[in-house]
Amino acid sequence: TALELAASYLHAHPDRHTALLVAADNFGTPMIDRWLGGPGYLMGDAGSALVLTTRPGFARLLAVGSVTVADAEELHRAGEPLFPPGPTAARPLDFTARSAEFRRAALRGGAGTAVLMDIQRQTLQVVDRTLAEAGIDISDVTRVAYMNYSREIVEQRCTAALGLPLSASTWDWGRRLGHLGASDQVAALDHLIGTGQLGPGDHLLMLGVGPGVTVSCAVVQIIHAPAWQ
Numbered sequence: 001t002a003l004e005l006a007a008s009y010l011h012a013h014p015d016r017h018t019a020l021l022v023a024a025d026n027f028g029t030p031m032i033d034r035w036l037g038g039p040g041y042l043m044g045d046a047g048s049a050l051v052l053t054t055r056p057g058f059a060r061l062l063a064v065g066s067v068t069v070a071d072a073e074e075l076h077r078a079g080e081p082l083f084p085p086g087p088t089a090a091r092p093l094d095f096t097a098r099s100a101e102f103r104r105a106a107l108r109g110g111a112g113t114a115v116l117m118d119i120q121r122q123t124l125q126v127v128d129r130t131l132a133e134a135g136i137d138i139s140d141v142t143r144v145a146y147m148n149y150s151r152e153i154v155e156q157r158c159t160a161a162l163g164l165p166l167s168a169s170t171w172d173w174g175r176r177l178g179h180l181g182a183s184d185q186v187a188a189l190d191h192l193i194g195t196g197q198l199g200p201g202d203h204l205l206m207l208g209v210g211p212g213v214t215v216s217c218a219v220v221q222i223i224h225a226p227a228w229q
Helices: 002-011 070-076 095-109 112-134 151-162 181-194
Strands: 018-025 046-053 059-068 143-145 203-210 214-222
Touching (some): 002 214, 112 203, 112 214, 151 203, 181 203
Antiparallel strands (some): 018 046, 059 214
């Protein structure tokens, strides 16, 4: 989302040239259990930053897009009031319990499965739209950076759904770190560049799903090896 906002900001005025995007998450708090706090992932601590500029660089942002699936908002909030915010009321953050509650409510009301299917449908749609804006096809994607989740989730919601092998993902690297919050995709880009797994002409598909529910996608093309590699 920050990438999309920054790109729009830079394109809006010719005198704007640079934006700095920064993210950081530290889950070392009694308010959350990093080992059991989410279904299908462990939580890792990380910080990341990137510079988006209109000037030439080692990589080019070809396209970025997002979509909000408002009907799925309660997926990450099930059983929790909107106000007051959980931390101010000393309520722990437990996405595993919230997900289970959402599914129980869905079984009672019958709408949950349709909502989850809509998230997947709109995920594929935003990927298709972003790839089209970038002028490439899924077959041109070298690697895909998804969230650092379990193998089953990465395969079912990302690689298999896109027709890509698991080896095209960053799962094998991410499983050693855990879900780094908003840093997953940027840290993956840094890792792939630093280890030589992405080179000139390669395309990285960055894909993420966040509470809300918001699905975001970006296509990055590598132009040349950065000076720091």
